[in-house]
Amino acid sequence: MMVDWFYNEYLQHLLESLVDPKKRVSFGYLIFAAMIGLAWSAFMSRNSWRNGFSQGLRKLFGKRVLFSRSARADYKILLLNHGFLLLITPFILSKVALTTSLFFLLHEVLPSGSAYFSSIPFWTVSVIYTLFLFVLDDFSRYIVHAALHRIPFLWAFHKIHHSAETLSPFTVYRTHPIEAVIFTFRGIIVQSSCIALFVFIFGEKVDLVTIYGVNVLLFIFNLSGSNLRHSHIPISYGRALERIFVSPAQHQIHHSIKRCHHDKNFGAALAVWDYLFGSLHLSEKNMHLTFGIKNRSKMRSHNLATLYIHPFVEAFREIKVLFRKHEEIKKDIINVT
Amino acid sequence: MCLSKLSLANLLSVGLLAIASLMLSISAQAGEKVYGKFPVTLKGYSGSKTNSVSYTGQIARHVLHDSLKKLAAKGNGKPNPKLKSLMMSYYSGKDAGRAIIAPKTKGSFVVKQTLVDQISKNKNLSGKTYKGTISGMPNNMTGPELVTFWIDKASSANKGVDSRNGYNYPQLISKFIMGSVFYNQAVDNYLDEKLSATKKPNNKPYKKGAAYTGKEHSWDEAFGYYGVPAHGLSFSGKQLYLIAKQKPEGFSIADFNGDGKIDLYKEMMFAPAYYAASYDKSNKTSYGMNISNAFLDGRRLITSANGEILSDSQRSQLRKYAAIIEKNWQMTLAESVFKYAGSVYKDLKKINASMADEKDKTKKAEKAYIKHWGELKGFSLSLQTGRTKLGGDTAVRLNRLIGFGPVMPNSSQVVDIDSNGNYVKDQSSGIEEYMLHMLKVQKLMIDKFNVKARKNDQLASLDQMIEKLGDSSSAEND
Numbered sequence: 072m073m074v075d076w077f078y079n080e081y082l083q084h085l086l087e088s089l090v091d092p093k094k095r096v097s098f099g100y101l102i103f104a105a106m107i108g109l110a111w112s113a114f115m116s117r118n119s120w121r122n123g124f125s126q127g128l129r130k131l132f133g134k135r136v137l138f139s140r141s142a143r144a145d146y147k148i149l150l151l152n153h154g155f156l157l158l159i160t161p162f163i164l165s166k167v168a169l170t171t172s173l174f175f176l177l178h179e180v181l182p183s184g185s186a187y188f189s190s191i192p193f194w195t196v197s198v199i200y201t202l203f204l205f206v207l208d209d210f211s212r213y214i215v216h217a218a219l220h221r222i223p224f225l226w227a228f229h230k231i232h233h234s235a236e237t238l239s240p241f242t243v244y245r246t247h248p249i250e251a252v253i254f255t256f257r258g259i260i261v262q263s264s265c266i267a268l269f270v271f272i273f274g275e276k277v278d279l280v281t282i283y284g285v286n287v288l289l290f291i292f293n294l295s296g297s298n299l300r301h302s303h304i305p306i307s308y309g310r311a312l313e314r315i316f317v318s319p320a321q322h323q324i325h326h327s328i329k330r331c332h333h334d335k336n337f338g339a340a341l342a343v344w345d346y347l348f349g350s351l352h353l354s355e356k357n358m359h360l361t362f363g364i365k366n367r368s369k370m371r372s373h374n375l376a377t378l379y380i381h382p383f384v385e386a387f388r389e390i391k392v393l394f395r396k397h398e399e400i401k402k403d404i405i406n407v408t
Numbered sequence: 409m410c411l412s413k414l415s416l417a418n419l420l421s422v423g424l425l426a427i428a429s430l431m432l433s434i435s436a437q438a439g440e441k442v443y444g445k446f447p448v449t450l451k452g453y454s455g456s457k458t459n460s461v462s463y464t465g466q467i468a469r470h471v472l473h474d475s476l477k478k479l480a481a482k483g484n485g486k487p488n489p490k491l492k493s494l495m496m497s498y499y500s501g502k503d504a505g506r507a508i509i510a511p512k513t514k515g516s517f518v519v520k521q522t523l524v525d526q527i528s529k530n531k532n533l534s535g536k537t538y539k540g541t542i543s544g545m546p547n548n549m550t551g552p553e554l555v556t557f558w559i560d561k562a563s564s565a566n567k568g569v570d571s572r573n574g575y576n577y578p579q580l581i582s583k584f585i586m587g588s589v590f591y592n593q594a595v596d597n598y599l600d601e602k603l604s605a606t607k608k609p610n611n612k613p614y615k616k617g618a619a620y621t622g623k624e625h626s627w628d629e630a631f632g633y634y635g636v637p638a639h640g641l642s643f644s645g646k647q648l649y650l651i652a653k654q655k656p657e658g659f660s661i662a663d664f665n666g667d668g669k670i671d672l673y674k675e676m677m678f679a680p681a682y683y684a685a686s687y688d689k690s691n692k693t694s695y696g697m698n699i700s701n702a703f704l705d706g707r708r709l710i711t712s713a714n715g716e717i718l719s720d721s722q723r724s725q726l727r728k729y730a731a732i733i734e735k736n737w738q739m740t741l742a743e744s745v746f747k748y749a750g751s752v753y754k755d756l757k758k759i760n761a762s763m764a765d766e767k768d769k770t771k772k773a774e775k776a777y778i779k780h781w782g783e784l785k786g787f788s789l790s791l792q793t794g795r796t797k798l799g800g801d802t803a804v805r806l807n808r809l810i811g812f813g814p815v816m817p818n819s820s821q822v823v824d825i826d827s828n829g830n831y832v833k834d835q836s837s838g839i840e841e842y843m844l845h846m847l848k849v850q851k852l853m854i855d856k857f858n859v860k861a862r863k864n865d866q867l868a869s870l871d872q873m874i875e876k877l878g879d880s881s882s883a884e885n886d
């Protein structure tokens with residue numbers, strides 16, 4: 072049974088996801104990212120372009136990047152999490168159920184929408200829907216990411232991602248299973264509410280603008296080298312554009328160990344959220360970043376057991392602290408009165 | 409010379425023999441999926457009949473139903489006792505000489521019979537209508553009481569439609585009879601009680617002097633209620649549809665014996681089979697094929713018992729065929745509820761969208777709405793007349809969602825019927841709320857029956873969009 076599951080479910084799903092244009096780390100996007108990364112290195116090099124090119128090669132494919140202890144942990148986590156997600160998916164809230172209930176709820180609270188928008192052409196609806204979905208998806212990522220940093224017992228779990236000391240595209244999967252559950256819920260909630268709302272308002276006119284079956288905006292985002300954010304190539308977009316889109320360099324700053332870089336650049340694709348909420352940090356010339364987490368915490372390990380289990384210990388401790396604070400406040404109030 | 413002549417004759421006879429045997433094998437092949445004829449297996453039968461199949465009474469009732477539906481649309485908006493008694497003669501009368509009002513000859517689609525008696529005498533619908541109380545309507549009426557109530561209303565309505573209260577009586581009557589007579593009689597009587605060991609045994613005639621055994625005839629009666637042409641068991645949904653709609657292309661398919669006329673008894677499609685075919689046309693379902701095959705397999709099994717009492721294992725196999733028929737028949741009713749809930753939703757959307765100054769458009773939309781609501785209500789009540797009566801909860805929800813009448817554009821809705829048979833109306837929570845009910849009806853049919861044809865699916869856009877976005881499980885960090 073286990074063997075069956077491994078071949079028919081696990082392995083098949085894993086291989087499929089490697090060529091699935093809906094996934095960020097898939098074959099086509101990786102090739103594009105590599106080309107962009109190498110071109111950037113060659114073009115921006117202070118010495119000859121040849122020099123820059125080979126430097127780029129080292130930064131992308133060097134042994135110290137691809138086979139560091141940190142990277143090896145990335146791969147193991149990827150493989151473990153993949154199985155974990157496959158196993159829990161059936162138990163997670165179903166998107167169909169949520170979408171239908173939301174759709175019904177909308178009918179209950181609002182007068183039926185579709186009738187009033189019957190004159191809007193099909194393509195306009197599709198464009199609005201595609202854009203809305205992308206923006207809402209991105210915004211929700213920002214909120215969740217900021218929460219993972221700012222709320223101590225969530226930070227305990229997000230630390231596993233920041234414990235990476237070398238960055239490769241696969242670092243994107245360096246995620247604690249608890250985070251994976253949160254991310255999955257986020258996706259379901261955002262997509263369900265978008266679909267329910269748009270079908271409620273526009274009825275059968277709703278369609279997604281796609282390329283190769285993927286939201287066209289997501290496709291562009293991924294094709295333009297989104298994978299390089301987890302790499303050692305500091306591509307920047309310039310001061311103006313970095314207020315709108317998150318450049319690879321900006322996300323690398325997010326991973327930086329420096330004090331002044333902490334809790335900056337939570338954004339996924341759009342930087343506007345960071346700009347609006349004051350967590351933006353533009354890239355600078357000649358940054359020499361060190362990645363990882365600073366304190367001598369246990370999470371500086373690349374040992375899988377530690378990375379998976381220790382967050383629970385820390386989270387538990389944080390929750391206890393919260394309780395104690397609560398108790399103290401209560402006491403203070405009693406003392407005052 | 410002589411020799412060659414002889415050999416020529418030989419050759420000819422051999423050739424003829426070959427052709428004849430080929431033709432025989434072809435007709436045998438075509439005959440494979442024909443319901444009948446089946447031999448007389450009854451021990452000690454001394455009559456002259458060689459075919460034990462008979463379901464003329466059922467076809468007569470189909471014709472009575474089709475005719476009654478036509479009559480229900482004949483009113484002129486004023487009380488009309490004559491029309492009422494005419495309708496009643498088709499519903500509960502047994503009078504001789506009743507003309508077939510439908511199906512009639514239509515262009516080149518020539519129908520053989522013109523009188524109900526030419527098919528079967530002394531038949532009515534009321535005696536075979538489900539006698540339990542109909543909980544989806546007020547006042548605990550029985551099946552026959554409800555039909556009689558509707559006939560009375562229809563006789564004084566304009567073309568059978570009460571546009572103030574939102575009732576289309578031809579549709580209500582017809583769709584309700586499809587369940588409370590045909591479906592109920594087949595699955596709750598002939599394919600249920602009469603398959604038991606003690607009732608209608610296979611070693612005795614169904615009734616004194618008959619050429620068929622108890623089990624043979626019980627099975628045949630159920631088959632008759634389904635209403636598919638005897639030779640149409642292997643026809644596609646599309647072909648059956650052409651016959652039901654009396655299309656010129658349908659005629660050549662239907663006229664099995666090639667006499668240039670359609671014999672209503674053996675060569676015509678009637679309502680239950682028609683609806684099964686209409687869903688199968690989408691190729692998403694095979695309700696009709698499943699039902700037809702199960703009927704044929706069951707009949708062959710009974711014939712193979714050769715007039716002996718059926719063994720327990722034979723009966724349990726027969727029960728399995730009966731279960732297939734019941735399930736698939738029920739599915740066609742659930743699909744119909746699904747389909748018309750979708751129609752009603754769409755009609756309401758149109759009514760909502762049409763402007764105050766577009767009177768014609770609004771009128772047209774309202775007319776369609778009332779018609780579709782009648783079909784929805786009729787089918788939803790039919791669905792509750794099966795052997796299991798649909799299990800309490802589903803029936804209760806279905807009846808609450810649909811209500812006793814449609815929500816009219818001014819938000820009024822029939823909520824009761826007083827003791828004089830007058831409708832009692834009240835303000836409902838409005839059209840929008842009612843549209844939501846229709847979506848919930850569709851959802852209920854998906855959840856409880858897993859309907860597959862899903863015509864007029866109002867939830868389809870949701871499913872398609874969900875499909876497009878792919879699965880959401882993700883370990884992608886930022």
Ligand SMILES: [Zn+2]
Nearest residue numbers: 232326885886
């Ligand atoms: Zn990161």
Ligand SMILES: [Zn+2]
Nearest residue numbers: 220229325886
């Ligand atoms: Zn982070």
